[in-house]
Amino acid sequence: MMTKKELAKLGMDALRDLQEERFAKNYTIRVTSGTTGGSPLLLMRRRYTETEGGAQFYYRGVERSVFFFGALSSRLSQSSTFLFRSPKGNHDILTVDESDLNPDLDILMRDFKPDSFSGIASFIARALAFIQDQKILNGIRALRLSAEALTDAQEKFFKEKLPHAVIEMGFGSAEVGNISADPCEFLGKNQYHPDPNIKFEVVNQEDGIGEIAVSFYLSPSVYIEQYLTGDLCRFVHEPCPCGNSATFEFLGRKDFDFIRFSGATLQKNEAERVMDEYSNYIDDFRIEVKEMRIDDRILPELNFQIIGTKKLFQMERPDEFLRKEISNNLFLTLKQTLGMLVEKGLFLPPKIEFVHSFPYSNKLVRIKKVQ
Amino acid sequence: MKKLVQFNALLEQIHNHPDADFYRKKWGVLYAHPFDSFEDLKYLSIIMAEDFLENPIEKRLYTKGKSLTKIILYGPRRFLIKRELNELRREQYGFLGERPAVLFKDNHEAIEKSFWCYERNALPLIAENANDSAALFSIERYNTDSLFCDFSMLKELFDKKPDADFSSIRHYNIIGDYFDSKLILKYIEPKKLNLILALSETGAFAFSCPDGLLSGKMIFHPDRNSVLEINGRLIITKLLFMPTPVIRYMVDIFVESQEYDCNCEEKVSFAIL
Incomplete structure (x- = not known):
């Protein structure tokens, strides 16, 4: 690759x-x-x-x-x-x-x-x-x-x-x-x-989700073979009525839109769904995922950076309110929410941090994995 | 004489245009007879940036074709200008090598200069102005031989990375309406330097005299697409048939005519005050 x-x-x-x-x-x-x-x-x-x-x-x-x-x-x-x-x-x-x-x-x-x-x-x-x-x-x-x-x-x-x-x-x-x-x-x-001009493959697959690898001509004499784009996708197996036999679904940037860690998955779409439910309290957000080594165990921690609304800061404990609501609603596996994973001792309790703004970036990066 | 022929042709095209009435309204009954000399320019009233601000672009459009529209910032307000690819090609933005890089604070300028390179059959590298390290990396990696930039970006580049390797650059084309000659000459050999006087809405209109630069002086000559009225506040007339032609456009640049003995073909010389 x-x-x-x-x-x-x-x-x-x-x-x-x-x-x-x-x-x-x-x-x-x-x-x-x-x-x-x-x-x-x-x-x-x-x-x-x-x-x-x-x-x-x-x-x-x-x-x-x-x-x-x-x-x-x-x-x-x-x-x-x-x-x-x-x-x-x-x-x-x-x-x-x-x-x-x-x-x-x-x-x-x-x-x-x-x-x-x-x-x-x-x-x-x-x-x-x-x-x-x-x-x-x-x-x-x-x-x-x-x-x-x-x-x-x-x-x-x-x-x-x-x-x-x-x-x-x-x-x-x-x-x-x-x-x-x-x-x-x-x-x-x-x-x-x-x-049709490129050779498209999905590699390093896990549960049907894998990384996109493409082979293509950069110019007539320069051939690129199996380049990993850093994007995740899954093949769609249903045949398309148009007759094209290959279909893929783009899921997001690896480690930026779609983060796998410690058996769980944080998806930007899911995070946005939850934050949208609390749009009266949250103007914008970013989430950083960290895997912390504690003794012999690796415990993930989610750090939420939040730009809050006026309504949020009228509460007595806005951080506690968000920690509880987000934990109960954010799914990190098919059936487990963040709160359930914390309760089982598999995750550290999430951190809530309030900020005024986020630095500008060409692409909107709302979730990311940090070392 | 050639400039006068071009100007009369431009005036006729404007006069005969069926839709656009920007100049017709500005000048009243348009002076349509051929001009005998540029002395006659005084019969045409001047235009200013406010005229562009007050008139939507469709009223000032005299040509149609594949074009690039730019947002021009004038004080706190903005207006649009179009550049048609065919006429953009004729701009005098400086010496073009085989591997030009474009670096401007204003992104619309960077895009326009990149299209100019394409129209002159050179592949432009457009350097990211918001990311110094990416800009430096790409300029070096492209083995850039001609740089098109404004003074502020050039200064930032040299201030932040005085040790950067620009040995491949043979031509520095610094484009804009402000240059600090002392600072520029501190970093760049005069023989590699080309200062182009230009505004976003007019394109280029004058170039630095190479003899002047060698003796440390910033003397400018009008370029071959421009007629300049050099008497205090500069008035620019462009001979290109631009989508919005620029005729007697008064700008915020104060200039003074200069008697300067040089080897340039163009004998009109001036300095910025």
């Missing part, structure tokens, strides 16, 4: 293909910042041409698209592919970054008149808080998402806010590019068929 570190060594190898081909628009450079662990990575890659496929849906049927990707290199890569691939015409893009999220965004959107939004779900959700003009929101015909697993709460929010938008999802990573084929109408949320 190839690791990120090994992939990094091949980062510039595609340059020789570019030098031969002499057409820069066919290539793109991705830089990962290393914010989700590891060191930064620079990777030069050849884009798929229109005939080769590769998530065509991003560029189809819309003319004025706003791109909400956190990392600059993602924004450039996606927006340039949109413009370079779109047929002749008045195609127009606007890229938005964190500093543009302010009340002026509403006025600017009225001026730009977008017909589609593309990007990371959590970023778009944040941006929508600043776009009030219903005429603009009604004008969005396509919401094209990638990079994160879409949660139930996000899906509901987008359907309410953007009533005329068809939600289409692609799956990929900064290093590999597209991993999924174009969206299939028969598939459920976070389910995809693999891109």
Whole structure:
């Protein structure tokens, strides 16, 4: 299996293909910042041409698209592919970054008149808080998402806010590019068929859940074999009516969205479900999972960082209230809640810490495992 | 003379445009006759950033095509500007190597300069401005030979990593409306340096005189796409047929004409006050 570190060594190898081909628009450079662990990575890659496929849906049927990707290199890569691939015409893009999220965004959107939004779900959700003009929101015909697993709460929010938008999802990573084929109408949320240009495998499986490994051409002469993307998925065994025999369901980033530890599993979706139930008390949260060595035993501990509401702090013991409610509601196995595991002495009691804000990150990382 | 021919062609296109009325409204009855000299510019009233703020982009759009829209920050307010890929290619943003890197504080500028590199058939590395170590890593790893940046990012780069290895960089193109020449010349050899006067809404309009830099002076010449009125507060006219053409745009830069004997083809010289 190839690791990120090994992939990094091949980062510039595609340059020789570019030098031969002499057409820069066919290539793109991705830089990962290393914010989700590891060191930064620079990777030069050849884009798929229109005939080769590769998530065509991003560029189809819309003319004025706003791109909400956190990392600059993602924004450039996606927006340039949109413009370079779109047929002749008045195609127009606007890229938005964190500093543009302010009340002026509403006025600017009225001026730009977008017909589609593309990007990371959590970023778009944040941006929508600043776009009030219903005429603009009604004008969005396509919401094209990638990079994160879409949660139930996000899906509901987008359907309410953007009533005329068809939600289409692609799956990929900064290093590999597209991993999924174009969206299939028969598939459920976070389910995809693999891109036919890559060899898709699920390895290191446990209870049907495993890590995604892909083999693909970075450029005509650079082949990447069995690269572990750091994402977890499971194969969907029911046959798809479209005739495609391979379907996978993306579950999240290993150790960031989907954490396995000490026989239990913490899923971002489950954590968000519980926190949503207490939205009168909790504005936002982060959870860190630690495995502590105590004598001869390894005991996991969950540390909750909470931005509380006014209502929460009107309570006499807000930390006690949250510790009890979260413990009783958060499932870490099929049948066991955090509270049950604490009671059995298998987990340490959770820690509750109140904070005012969280540092900004390109991707929304709400749960993570720390050493 | 060539600039005058270009300008008259631009004026005619604006005059004949069926939809956009930004300049028609601003100028009243448009002065449509060909200009005999740039002295006639005085007949056209100036525009300012407030005019962009007050007019939605559809009223100022004179070309349509594949374009990149940028958000321009002016004081506490924002407005939109479009750059069409075909005209963006003609901008004079400096010397382009084979492996250009782009590093700007303003992300919209970084995206635009990256598209410019693509339009000139060079693959751009867009460096992450919010993450110094990732930016440095990628610039070094790409073996960057030409850097496009603004002064503040360059300063940050040198301040934080004075020992970084930039030996592969042959051209530093520093783009913006503010440069601290002493500081820049402390770090960069003048022969590798190219200062480009530019604003987000206008693109480039002047470049530093190489002879001036060698003698430690910041003297600028208008670039080949621009006509500048250099008499106190700078007034810019761009000859490119931009989606929003820039004609007699008064900016917050104060300049003074200079008599400067150099080897440059362009003989108009000025300094920033």
